[in-house]
Amino acid sequence: MRTFVDIHDVTHVYARAEDGLPAVERLNIKIQEGEFAAIVGPSGCGKSTLMKLATGLQFPKKGTVVVDGRQVGAPVKLAGMAFQNPTMLPWRTTLDNILLPLEIVEPHRSRLRRHKAEYVAKAEALLAQVGLKGQGHRFPWQLSGGMQQRASLCRALIHEPKLLMLDEPFGALDSFTREELWCVIRDLHAAQGVTVILVTHDLREAAFLADRIFCMSARPGRIVAEREVAFPRPRDLEITYTPEFSDLVHELRGHIAQARKAA
Amino acid sequence: MTVKRQLVLAPWIFTIGFFAIWEIICRGFGISSFILPAPSTIMAATWEYRNQLAYHAMHTLWMTLAGFGLAVVFGLLLGVALGASRLINAGTYPLLVGFNSIPKVAVVPILVFWFGVGWVPPVMTAFLISFFPIVVNVATGISTVEPEMEDVLRALGASKRDIILKVGLPRAMPYFFGSLKVAITLAYVGSVIGEQNASNVGIGNLLTRASAAFEVPLVWAALVVLAVLGVVMYMITAFVEQSTTGWAQRSQMANA
Numbered sequence: 046m047r048t049f050v051d052i053h054d055v056t057h058v059y060a061r062a063e064d065g066l067p068a069v070e071r072l073n074i075k076i077q078e079g080e081f082a083a084i085v086g087p088s089g090c091g092k093s094t095l096m097k098l099a100t101g102l103q104f105p106k107k108g109t110v111v112v113d114g115r116q117v118g119a120p121v122k123l124a125g126m127a128f129q130n131p132t133m134l135p136w137r138t139t140l141d142n143i144l145l146p147l148e149i150v151e152p153h154r155s156r157l158r159r160h161k162a163e164y165v166a167k168a169e170a171l172l173a174q175v176g177l178k179g180q181g182h183r184f185p186w187q188l189s190g191g192m193q194q195r196a197s198l199c200r201a202l203i204h205e206p207k208l209l210m211l212d213e214p215f216g217a218l219d220s221f222t223r224e225e226l227w228c229v230i231r232d233l234h235a236a237q238g239v240t241v242i243l244v245t246h247d248l249r250e251a252a253f254l255a256d257r258i259f260c261m262s263a264r265p266g267r268i269v270a271e272r273e274v275a276f277p278r279p280r281d282l283e284i285t286y287t288p289e290f291s292d293l294v295h296e297l298r299g300h301i302a303q304a305r306k307a308a
Numbered sequence: 309m310t311v312k313r314q315l316v317l318a319p320w321i322f323t324i325g326f327f328a329i330w331e332i333i334c335r336g337f338g339i340s341s342f343i344l345p346a347p348s349t350i351m352a353a354t355w356e357y358r359n360q361l362a363y364h365a366m367h368t369l370w371m372t373l374a375g376f377g378l379a380v381v382f383g384l385l386l387g388v389a390l391g392a393s394r395l396i397n398a399g400t401y402p403l404l405v406g407f408n409s410i411p412k413v414a415v416v417p418i419l420v421f422w423f424g425v426g427w428v429p430p431v432m433t434a435f436l437i438s439f440f441p442i443v444v445n446v447a448t449g450i451s452t453v454e455p456e457m458e459d460v461l462r463a464l465g466a467s468k469r470d471i472i473l474k475v476g477l478p479r480a481m482p483y484f485f486g487s488l489k490v491a492i493t494l495a496y497v498g499s500v501i502g503e504q505n506a507s508n509v510g511i512g513n514l515l516t517r518a519s520a521a522f523e524v525p526l527v528w529a530a531l532v533v534l535a536v537l538g539v540v541m542y543m544i545t546a547f548v549e550q551s552t553t554g555w556a557q558r559s560q561m562a563n564a
């Protein structure tokens with residue numbers, strides 16, 4: 046296994062930050078290829094900033110970000126992203142929303158028109174994988190929040206990204222839907238072997254899904270704890286009711302509480 | 309009667325009721341038709357002057373549509389520029405707002421100095437008065453793209469141009485078509501103002517001449533023709549809005 050995302054000693058100050066304080070400071074994170082990493086931390090600690098740094102939407106003031114062996118100096122183009130807000134375009138059908146990244150990324154961009162059928166088939170296969178079989182013709186606003194979030198995952202994966210970035214993707218969903226989607230993500234990760242970075246403030250979510258969990262301190266964010274999660278895969282939702290799982294969540298909770306107190 | 313049918317009938321009932329009350333007041337109080345002619349008197353005048361009115365109304369219609377067409381083209385272009393670039397937006401906003409605050413009646417004499425009396429001043433007035441709402445709406449639609457959506461696309465290597473074409477412009481369309489309803493009404497006001505002061509034809513010019521000659525029923529007939537044309541043009545743009553960006557209304561209802 047090799048290191049896929051290497052954030053080394055990164056300090057970032059937003060150009061438009063009013064107080065001029067860094068959003069993250071001396072951040073060090075190493076994520077292996079194919080690994081499922083989770084980042085947890087209090088809100089405003091710089092989790093989304095970390096995502097932007099790793100995808101080349103922001104460049105660090107100090108330190109280096111290396112993704113897939115290359116130092117990041119522009120948007121990385123190999124990432125798929127999904128957010129809490131599914132941001133589906135209401136004038137496109139769900140299927141056309143999912144195909145949107147292909148209209149941007151090469152080589153798909155120039156192939157899309159001639160090989161449309163092939164890509165549509167791929168999108169429909171993805172829809173089936175997330176439990177939305179045959180729903181592609183519907184408009185996003187005809188889908189429930191959970192369904193939109195599933196579609197948004199398909200959109201993040203359609204161009205076969207090597208890196209999947211999930212920024213609190215299930216924050217707005219009820220707990221049943223959320224657990225369903227945990228399983229969807231778990232299966233997608235297993236099937237596609239993609240490296241995943243999941244930002245969340247749900248500690249159970251992190252513990253259930255991740256191979257490795259990073260806890261961040263309050264602003265300016267830095268890593269206060271790194272924890273490997275050894276539960277064997279494939280994991281069943283049942284493990285969330287085992288004592289080992291509770292212990293892990295409890296431990297994480299301790300790190301976060303300390304990080305908040307330190308602030 | 310269902311609510312839907314009531315909604316369809318309501319505009320007719322209210323309009324007819326309005327004119328009926330007007331008629332009753334004029335007759336009941338014996339108001340002189342020099343002060344306020346009754347609707348029946350105005351109808352009779354409209355019929356009497358129908359050829360003249362139709363001829364001038366056609367002219368006004370053309371002036372309005374020409375000015376409106378220019379406003380749509382320039383409004384879209386400028387709106388996209390303002391929505392796409394924060395620099396252009398910040399730089400031109402004071403100019404635009406300042407320009408928009410000038411009453412367009414005050415500009416007509418200048419147009420006459422430049423182009424003389426004829427079709428240019430009404431078209432230009434219609435254009436100048438109606439392009440501002442289009443610019444502002446298109447710019448708003450483009451500049452309010454959700455930051456997450458922008459991140460999703462930028463992380464894929466999308467250029468500014470990609471983002472505007474794929475997201476900004478389609479998203480601005482409901483704003484654009486919404487602004488057309490306002491713009492067509494303004495363009496219409498503009499062309500009439502232009503005609504009143506700087507043209508030898510058109511309803512505006514007819515109004516000026518009729519009031520100078522104290523032909524009160526003709527003045528009122530011209531006003532009624534103006535109102536009817538205005539309603540028709542508004543309804544056409546509203547219909548175009550409905551049929552092109554129905555998704556915006558439906559998606560909003562779904563969210564509500």
Ligand SMILES: Nc1ncnc2c1ncn2[C@@H]1O[C@H](COP(=O)(O)OP(=O)(O)O)[C@@H](O)[C@H]1O
Pocket residue numbers: 059060061062063068086087088089090091092093094095264
């Ligand atoms: N575009 C920006 N300009 C200035 N400051 C920002 C910007 N985005 C985030 N910040 C600041 O950086 C800090 C970290 O933000 P963020 O990464 O969004 O936190 P999180 O995702 O952990 O809640 C916050 O204090 C926030 O106010």
Ligand SMILES: [Mg+2]
Pocket residue numbers: 092093212
């Ligand atoms: Mg965030």
